[in-house]
Every structure is written in C-alpha cells, then in structure tokens.
Amino acid sequence: MALVGRPNVGKSTLLNALLGQKISIATRKPQTTRHRILGIHQRDDAQIVYVDTPGLHEGGKTAMNRYMNDAAGSALSDVDVVVFLIEAGRWTEADEQVLRRLQAIDTPVIAVINKADRLRDKNQLLPEIELMSKRFGFAAVVPVSALKSDNLQALEGSLIEQLPAGPPLFPRDQVTDRDERFMATELVREQLTLMLGDELPYASTVEIEAFEQEGQLRRIAVIVWVERVGQRRIVIGEGGEQAKRIGAAARRQMEHLFGGRVYLKLWVKVREGWSDDARMLKSLGYHAGQ
Structure with a gap:
C-alpha cells in the first residue's frame, strides 16, 4: 500500500510509527523524502508492505523534482491500496491536487487525517471525517497521530480489510528493501x-x-x-x-x-x-x- 500526500504531511513519520522503528528519514521540512522506500510490517495475521513516497507537488522544474513526482506517481499503479494522508484542520490546494490524481485510479483509497493530536477540541474530528467522506468515495477515513502513535491499530485494521489474500512477499525477518x-x-x-x-x-x-x-x-x-x-x-x-x-x-x-x-x-x-x-x-x- 502506497503512502501518498502533499509534502510534509507526515508520511515518513507514519511509516516509522507503523513499523515501530526508523527506516525512513523524517524532518519538519517539506520534500525530505526523495525515494520510494518499502517498509514491511510483519504481523501474525498479515504482512503489510508500505511504500513511502516523496510528496506529490506542483511547480518543481528540475530533474530532481520530476524524479520525485515520478517516484510517487508510479507507486499508485503498483499497489493494492492507497493511503492518502492529510493534516487535521488544514486542507490545501496541494491536497486537492493529490486528490484529483487519486480520482483517476481504480485502487481503493483510505484517507488518513494525521496530526489529530493538534486539534484542541476533539469534537472537531467528526465534522472533518464527514467532510472528507464527501470529497471522495474513500474505503475508510481514519484519524491518527503518527507522532504519538495514536489509533494506528484501527488504521491497520482498515488496511488489512482491503488487502488480497496470498502468501508473504518477503521473508519474515525483512523490514525494508533498502540496504x-x-x-x-x-x-x-x-x-x-x-x-x-x-x-x-x-x-x-x-x-x-x-x-x-x-x-x-x-x-x-x-x-x-x-x-x-x-x-x-x-x-x-x-x-x-x-x-x-x-x-x-x-x-x-x-x-x-x-x-x-x-x-x-x-x-x-x-x-x-x-x-x-x-x-x-x-x-x-x-x-x-x-
């Protein structure tokens, strides 16, 4: 499953939290991630292969910008599920641009409202979930805090429901595809x-x-x-x-x-x-x- 979203929305932080260890670098600066990186979560009931991607963005004209967008975009056609991250309380034009790309694919998409811990009033979450549900036919909408590892079990439960049955793709002791x-x-x-x-x-x-x-x-x-x-x-x-x-x-x-x-x-x-x-x-x- 591909983790996609605009730059600096927390994809790498979420991947590290889901795996329980650091395999993808994460900073507060946008476009820190430049490569596709696989993170393999070995569970008793499933093997979940996450694909961390660079942030999808507009306006970059260098070969590096084109490479990062290609790396993120190509992941959309290679996975069983797409995880679309946004930031709680903040919907931007960059989020809208990512959503337009997701509307063109047939893969199930789960929306993840990250940084939910920043909302002072937790009652704000319900209307935000309802608003996200109206924007697109998401398979699920799940609020989380990647930084504090909040609600990650619920997220993985929703993800596993969308995964096809099959043998493991990687050995049980492998955590990433990178050396x-x-x-x-x-x-x-x-x-x-x-x-x-x-x-x-x-x-x-x-x-x-x-x-x-x-x-x-x-x-x-x-x-x-x-x-x-x-x-x-x-x-x-x-x-x-x-x-x-x-x-x-x-x-x-x-x-x-x-x-x-x-x-x-x-x-x-x-x-x-x-x-x-x-x-x-x-x-x-x-x-x-x-």
Whole structure:
C-alpha cells in the first residue's frame, strides 16, 4: 500500500510509527523524502508492505523534482491500496491536487487525517471525517497521530480489510528493501536537513564513496555534493565544526540502526547544477520509479 500526500504531511513519520522503528528519514521540512522506500510490517495475521513516497507537488522544474513526482506517481499503479494522508484542520490546494490524481485510479483509497493530536477540541474530528467522506468515495477515513502513535491499530485494521489474500512477499525477518549503504546516505542527508538553513538541504545530496565492514565495525566514507562554493563553506563551517557536527549526529544514528560501531568520514564537494542533471542523478541512485 502506497503512502501518498502533499509534502510534509507526515508520511515518513507514519511509516516509522507503523513499523515501530526508523527506516525512513523524517524532518519538519517539506520534500525530505526523495525515494520510494518499502517498509514491511510483519504481523501474525498479515504482512503489510508500505511504500513511502516523496510528496506529490506542483511547480518543481528540475530533474530532481520530476524524479520525485515520478517516484510517487508510479507507486499508485503498483499497489493494492492507497493511503492518502492529510493534516487535521488544514486542507490545501496541494491536497486537492493529490486528490484529483487519486480520482483517476481504480485502487481503493483510505484517507488518513494525521496530526489529530493538534486539534484542541476533539469534537472537531467528526465534522472533518464527514467532510472528507464527501470529497471522495474513500474505503475508510481514519484519524491518527503518527507522532504519538495514536489509533494506528484501527488504521491497520482498515488496511488489512482491503488487502488480497496470498502468501508473504518477503521473508519474515525483512523490514525494508533498502540496504545499509542506502540508509547511511539517508541518515547523513537527514542531518543536513536538520542542521542547515531552509534552502541548502535541497541543493545537497549524499553519495557513498566507500563502505567496508569488519565484524561489527563499519568504515563508511561519504561525499556531500552541493551546487556552489558558498554552500560548501556553509556545510563545512568555521574550522570544519559544522561538518563535524553533521557527521557525529549521522554516525550515532547509524550505530543505533546497524547495531555496531561506525567510523564515518565526510567530504564536501561542489558539482554545479547536479539537481538538474539527469545523468548525475542516475549515478547517485535516483533511478526512475525508485
């Protein structure tokens, strides 16, 4: 089932909450998610394969924007159920644009009203559920708080009702389709997004230069690509302090996720226009439909 919605509505936070562990990076900044990521929830009665997608958005003209929209849009044709996330108390034109895309598919759609904990008056939920039900023929409308893990069992119950019967698609111990190399790049990119200004994270990406494992020790070298020399100076910081903070925070996240020690090296390099260079995007792992 695909998790879709406008940017920054909480798709990655919901995926992590449903799985009970972090596999998709999440920040308060829109368009943090750039790839389709599978999260596999192993239950006694079902195996649920969630597809976290980049936020569907209009107006982006770079190759990166087109890639993210293609990654999100292609997921709609590959799943049994679509989960459409919106934010409680806030319906926007961007939500309307996503809904128009969903009206063109035959797949069952469940509406999820996220961030319900932000409503001071819980009596506001009922009219909001009724309003959502009038907008489209949803299979169900479920309010949740991904951040606080509220009402997730009810959501999964509604989802399982829509799933076809069949054998598991993945081994019982598998949680995601992504390997440690991918997760390492994402965890560095998460810290770039958290620690830097509003614009710079969108002008940066991360590439693995080396990944070696010796027992429980992983030696990882990454390159942070930016588009201008001035951006490189910002990422490095005075005396290299900013890059050290980014690397240290990413290393701690990796050690928690991988369950072992990590030795991380981080370099910052400039490649003008990388985000609008289709060939470089492909070399960095931004493949169509992924």
